[in-house]
Amino acid sequence: MHWSSLILTFGAAAAVSNHSCIGTKAVSANCQSSENAMVRDFFYIGGEYVYESAYSSSIYSDQMYVEKLVRATGANETNPIVLINAGVPSGAAWLNTPDNRKGWASYFVEKGYIVYIVDITSVARSSQEQIAIYPMKIASTVTITEDDYTAPQLIDPYPQSVNHTQWPGNGTQGDPYFDAFMAAMIPLTSNTTSQELSMRSAGCTLLSMIGIESYIISHSAGATYPTLMSDQCPDLIKGNINLEPGNTPFQNLVGNSTVPAVGYSAARACGLTATLVEYDPPITNCSQLETVVVGVDTPGNRSCYMQTSPARQLPNIAKVPYVAITGAASPHITYDHCTIAYLNQAGVATDWIKLGDIGIEGNGHFLYLEKNNLVIAGVVKQWIKEN
Ligand SMILES: *[C@@H]1O[C@H](CO)[C@@H](O)[C@H](O)[C@H]1NC(C)=O
Ligand SMILES: *[C@@H]1O[C@H](CO)[C@@H](O)[C@H](O)[C@H]1NC(C)=O
Ligand SMILES: *[C@@H]1O[C@H](CO)[C@@H](O)[C@H](O)[C@H]1NC(C)=O
Ligand SMILES: *[C@@H]1O[C@H](CO)[C@@H](O)[C@H](O)[C@H]1NC(C)=O
Ligand SMILES: *[C@@H]1O[C@H](CO)[C@@H](O)[C@H](O)[C@H]1NC(C)=O
Ligand SMILES: *[C@@H]1O[C@H](CO)[C@@H](O)[C@H](O)[C@H]1NC(C)=O
Ligand SMILES: *[C@@H]1O[C@H](CO)[C@@H](O)[C@H](O)[C@H]1NC(C)=O
Ligand SMILES: *[C@@H]1O[C@H](CO)[C@@H](O)[C@H](O)[C@H]1NC(C)=O
Numbered sequence: 001m002h003w004s005s006l007i008l009t010f011g012a013a014a015a016v017s018n019h020s021c022i023g024t025k026a027v028s029a030n031c032q033s034s035e036n037a038m039v040r041d042f043f044y045i046g047g048e049y050v051y052e053s054a055y056s057s058s059i060y061s062d063q064m065y066v067e068k069l070v071r072a073t074g075a076n077e078t079n080p081i082v083l084i085n086a087g088v089p090s091g092a093a094w095l096n097t098p099d100n101r102k103g104w105a106s107y108f109v110e111k112g113y114i115v116y117i118v119d120i121t122s123v124a125r126s127s128q129e130q131i132a133i134y135p136m137k138i139a140s141t142v143t144i145t146e147d148d149y150t151a152p153q154l155i156d157p158y159p160q161s162v163n164h165t166q167w168p169g170n171g172t173q174g175d176p177y178f179d180a181f182m183a184a185m186i187p188l189t190s191n192t193t194s195q196e197l198s199m200r201s202a203g204c205t206l207l208s209m210i211g212i213e214s215y216i217i218s219h220s221a222g223a224t225y226p227t228l229m230s231d232q233c234p235d236l237i238k239g240n241i242n243l244e245p246g247n248t249p250f251q252n253l254v255g256n257s258t259v260p261a262v263g264y265s266a267a268r269a270c271g272l273t274a275t276l277v278e279y280d281p282p283i284t285n286c287s288q289l290e291t292v293v294v295g296v297d298t299p300g301n302r303s304c305y306m307q308t309s310p311a312r313q314l315p316n317i318a319k320v321p322y323v324a325i326t327g328a329a330s331p332h333i334t335y336d337h338c339t340i341a342y343l344n345q346a347g348v349a350t351d352w353i354k355l356g357d358i359g360i361e362g363n364g365h366f367l368y369l370e371k372n373n374l375v376i377a378g379v380v381k382q383w384i385k386e387n
Contacts, residue, residue: 046202
């Protein structure tokens with residue numbers, strides 16, 4: 001007994017002194033975990049049988065992989081937290097960071113929350129064989145990852161990027177933490193229609209089966225799904241927390257405003273979503289939304305699509321408390337105001353926490369993975385306590 005605990009202690013001490021347990025090296029059987037003690041269950045939620053004539057049989061499709069984590073001593077907070085990934089990478093990224101520090105799942109588990117991690121429908125552990133419905137595309141290349149997420153300061157596509165300091169490592173190919181991050185990138189479907197419909201359905205099925213009003217924390221393009229779930233089942237959602245929401249109204253914006261087709265492209269015909277949500281007065285086709293471009297498009301502050309006045313309202317989405325959180329040196333600091341303005345115009349009250357305004361500097365797009373990820377988790381916990 002004493003002998004084995006001596007070995008463990010020695011191993012951990014040696015690891016700290018020679019850095020052999022940093023990043024992916026921690027996979028070594030000689031390394032100890034920095035995770036909390038927790039219990040885990042997994043489930044597949046939602047979906048249905050679909051007949052595939054090519055196989056003369058049915059497959060099960062549109063389901064969502066869900067992992068439930070609770071600290072070993074039991075949860076003490078009432079309202080659970082559901083973590084929704086963007087798809088770049090999978091839900092596994094909530095567990096720990098590319099340099100193998102503690103992730104947000106561990107943080108909230110440790111604080112006493114029941115935490116659910118999902119893989120969004122059709123990707124990762126929720127992958128599909130329905131080729132006609134879920135064609136796949138690359139989620140991120142080295143260039144996209146370096147320029148938009150991990151090292152924008154090297155090309156300065158927008159003025160705020162000079163302040164980006166929070167990514168662990170140098171943020172380019174060859175750096176072990178960057179390589180670990182890239183290795184976790186998974187393909188995404190290019191069919192936003194099927195993905196939105198299946199996430200709307202499986203997402204609300206999950207919330208209803210959880211059985212207690214939950215907080216949803218989403219990242220980037222993952223913010224599309226709590227928008228749809230807020231429309232479909234608002235009474236099951238305690239709060240909608242969006243880390244750099246990627247469902248910018250009517251367009252995708254990356255990096256540089258001055259380069260059409262590089263800097264922006266049309267997206268989401270229904271504003272925040274590609275598929276229909278309930279507007280008041282109602283619409284039957286998203287082409288009925290009338291829009292106007294507002295603001296001067298500059299690299300540091302992008303122009304936005306708004307509705308023409310009087311704007312149709314989003315009555316279901318307005319029922320759910322909403323907060324967006326944006327890093328000071330991320331591309332999103334140049335355009336998240338578009339999402340906030342669109343929601344407000346449609347009658348949705350919002351909080352918007354710009355991390356730079358509360359003294360948290362240097363963050364890029366991956367708030368939950370960067371060096372100060374647990375400081376930002378604390379900001380979210382504070383918002384939860386106040387809402
Ligand atoms: C570094 O730590 C590992 C794991 O504890 C150990 O096996 C190895 O001998 C150490 N290497 C050096 C050079 O100290
Ligand atoms: C739950 O436990 C955490 C950590 O042990 C503590 O900080 C928190 O205040 C507790 N929450 C409640 C509601 O008691
Ligand atoms: C951004 O636009 C400027 C001015 O047109 C150009 O010099 C720069 O190369 C562009 N950067 C990217 C990343 O496209
Ligand atoms: C960089 O950060 C500093 C300190 O917060 C700030 O004063 C400055 O305006 C930032 N630069 C840009 C271009 O955003
Ligand atoms: C980042 O680190 C890797 C590995 O040391 C190196 O190959 C690469 O050139 C570095 N990139 C920059 C921009 O310094
Ligand atoms: C996308 O998904 C929708 C809904 O499942 C389906 O009707 C459509 O055929 C799909 N389109 C493509 C291009 O796969
Ligand atoms: C919606 O309107 C557009 C533009 O008028 C049209 O092309 C499209 O077929 C309509 N969609 C449906 C489902 O009616
Ligand atoms: C950024 O542009 C929006 C319009 O898109 C405008 O309302 C806002 O005041 C601008 N912000 C800054 C800091 O210039």
